[in-house]
Amino acid sequence: MALSKEQIARYSRQLILPEVGVKGQERLLRASVLIVGAGGLGSPAALYLAAAGVGTIGIIDRESVAHSNLHRQIVHATGEVGRPKSLSAQARLHALNPEVVVVPVQEALTAANARHVAAPYDLVLDGSDNFPTRYLVNDACVLLSKPLVHGGVVHVEGQVMTILPRRSACLRCVFPEPPQPGAIPSCQEAGVLGSAAGVIGTIMAHEALKVLLGLGEPLVNRLLVFDGRMSRFREVVVRRDPACAACGDATTIQERTVSEETVCHEEGAWPRSR
Amino acid sequence: MPVTVRIPTPLQRLTNGQGEVACEGKSVTELLANLERSYPGIKERICDQDGKLRRFVNVFVNEEDIRFLQGDQTAVKDGDEVSIIPAIAGG
Numbered sequence: 266m267a268l269s270k271e272q273i274a275r276y277s278r279q280l281i282l283p284e285v286g287v288k289g290q291e292r293l294l295r296a297s298v299l300i301v302g303a304g305g306l307g308s309p310a311a312l313y314l315a316a317a318g319v320g321t322i323g324i325i326d327r328e329s330v331a332h333s334n335l336h337r338q339i340v341h342a343t344g345e346v347g348r349p350k351s352l353s354a355q356a357r358l359h360a361l362n363p364e365v366v367v368v369p370v371q372e373a374l375t376a377a378n379a380r381h382v383a384a385p386y387d388l389v390l391d392g393s394d395n396f397p398t399r400y401l402v403n404d405a406c407v408l409l410s411k412p413l414v415h416g417g418v419v420h421v422e423g424q425v426m427t428i429l430p431r432r433s434a435c436l437r438c439v440f441p442e443p444p445q446p447g448a449i450p451s452c453q454e455a456g457v458l459g460s461a462a463g464v465i466g467t468i469m470a471h472e473a474l475k476v477l478l479g480l481g482e483p484l485v486n487r488l489l490v491f492d493g494r495m496s497r498f499r500e501v502v503v504r505r506d507p508a509c510a511a512c513g514d515a516t517t518i519q520e521r522t523v524s525e526e527t528v529c530h531e532e533g534a535w536p537r538s539r
Numbered sequence: 540m541p542v543t544v545r546i547p548t549p550l551q552r553l554t555n556g557q558g559e560v561a562c563e564g565k566s567v568t569e570l571l572a573n574l575e576r577s578y579p580g581i582k583e584r585i586c587d588q589d590g591k592l593r594r595f596v597n598v599f600v601n602e603e604d605i606r607f608l609q610g611d612q613t614a615v616k617d618g619d620e621v622s623i624i625p626a627i628a629g630g
Contacts (some may be wrong), residue, residue: 285558306630394630417627420548439604440626442594448584449549449595452629454579462630490624492545494558501599501622504607 284480296477297321299386303350306392307463314471315365325370326350337459373487377436379405388412396443404518407511416469420455421493423465427472433485438506448487461493545622553581560583575598
């Protein structure tokens with residue numbers, strides 16, 4: 266696959282990076298990323314991945330654009346209010362980079378479809394907004410041995426880590442179980458500053474590009490914590506837990522466990538942020 | 540110089556909005572007991588009724604998870620930095 270004149274012009278500033286080059290760019294053009302949630306994290310992530318030329322970007326989101334999304338979900342425009350987020354994002358990404366194939370999935374991610382939805386992609390980026398979906402994404406990626414970039418944001422605080430299943434700590438290794446409903450406030454309850462979501466979502470895109478390019482060292486076995494009050498980053502060491510229910514030596518998470526959590530999600534028992 | 544404890548945003552309403560508080564103690568258990576004395580209600584957010592760390596919250600002493608050290612018996616000394624980090628789901 267030789268780069269066209271237009272591609273050389275479009276990607277010239279990253280092509281000249283020794284860590285990217287023509288080989289790296291071709292790798293990105295062949296790569297595919299599934300973004301779970303076209304929200305505060307998924308928006309900046311999708312824009313940067315499309316701009317960088319990631320060949321195929323899947324976007325799964327069952328919701329439609331609302332006015333309360335616009336202060337942080339920057340892939341959507343005011344004129345798109347009421348339109349499904351996956352389609353709104355597809356239109357924006359297409360306008361940004363027409364050669365990127367965007368696959369909109371206007372559904373909720375459930376235990377029944379998670380593995381099927383994620384399977385075709387090289388990497389999953391989790392920008393969802395609730396614990397059941399996050400644990401579901403984690404478990405599906407572990408079962409599929411698929412690299413996962415995990416990030417969360419609330420108020421002015423966020424976290425990011427990259428998970429290489431069975432090689433590094435997964436979400437359950439760090440936080441074995443999701444909290445009880447209401448124990449941790451959601452964006453809807455606690456609020457969120459759009460720029461804080463931008464910081465975390467952009468780092469998530471950066472991690473995805475690094476993994477796809479083999480550039481540097483991803484945030485594996487390191488949880489990056491952003492304190493937006495002080496604009497300070499901290500890092501803590503996380504470890505793969507041999508007793509982890511998802512990726513441990515005696516795995517207990519199977520399809521049934523995942524299903525039970527998802528039922529709880531579909532009944533709306535958990536706080537949501539949209 | 541006491542131990543510096545970093546408080547996550549969801550718990551800062553219990554610490555009068557402070558993201559960092561100074562606290563005394565020789566172990567994580569002592570530290571949490573003293574934290575509770577200064578900021579009533581904070582311990583039950585971090586630990587369950589049996590005093591065990593909740594499964595969606597971790598305590599790190601100088602960047603190391605106490606689950607991989609000596610748990611709540613992990614020693615702390617003046618100048619150490621202790622971070623309380625909960626899972627965050629917002630997006």
